[in-house]
Amino acid sequence: MKLLYFAWIRERVGQAEEDIDPPAAVRTVGDLVAWLRGRGEEFEYAFGNETVVRAAIDRTHVQLDTPIEGAREIAFFPPMTGG
């Protein structure tokens, strides 16, 4: 699946997007955040406060307990500040 990062999460991770293949035990968005945090300092820095991180699966807002099975594109971003 493809991961997208936006705003300061993108800057902390150091890339805008990547393709990943997480282990089967990673079932929900929250599991994915925990798995990503274990990938290195930059991910720990970006995802350290998971109450702040927002996520979307295939361009629809989701919660941390949403399953990721079948997702093509998962995006992570800070709270939105448009308007």
Place this chain on the structure above:
Amino acid sequence: MTMDEQPLIDVRVQAEPFDVAAEAKRLSAGSDVGAVVTFTGICRSDGGRLNGLELEHYPGMAENEITRVAEEAARRWPISGAIAIHRYGTIAAGEDIVLVVTASAHRGAAFAAAEFLMDWLKTRAPFWKREIFADGTAGPWVEAKAADDDAAGRWNLDKAAE
């Protein structure tokens, strides 16, 4: 228009400026439109501290989310049309950022739908603002305000939008 006609909903996400008067005129067409409300969000310099803002967005999802909110507004109020335009990229202080136009037979629905659209667009549409200081250097990302969540929350959209 008659009540049976579908409201005109037009959502655009673009780098280019928009023409407020032209968009308002589009929604004022028709013999049964009695009220057109426009809201324009403008980039402030914050007392000369900022050159402007850099707006990042999630292409595709930004349009989807604003359209979803506009359609919900059309379900809640008898509006004949809603236009929402949100810019991205570098926006100088004094330039327009966002436009919402709503039209209806009477002013109440147009005012309410416009406010609903703006409140929800701020908390659901994937845009992120970053400050650009007066000397042109990049400043911090703008933090989301609890007041915006409160403003959106009073419409009780969360359940309706699921």
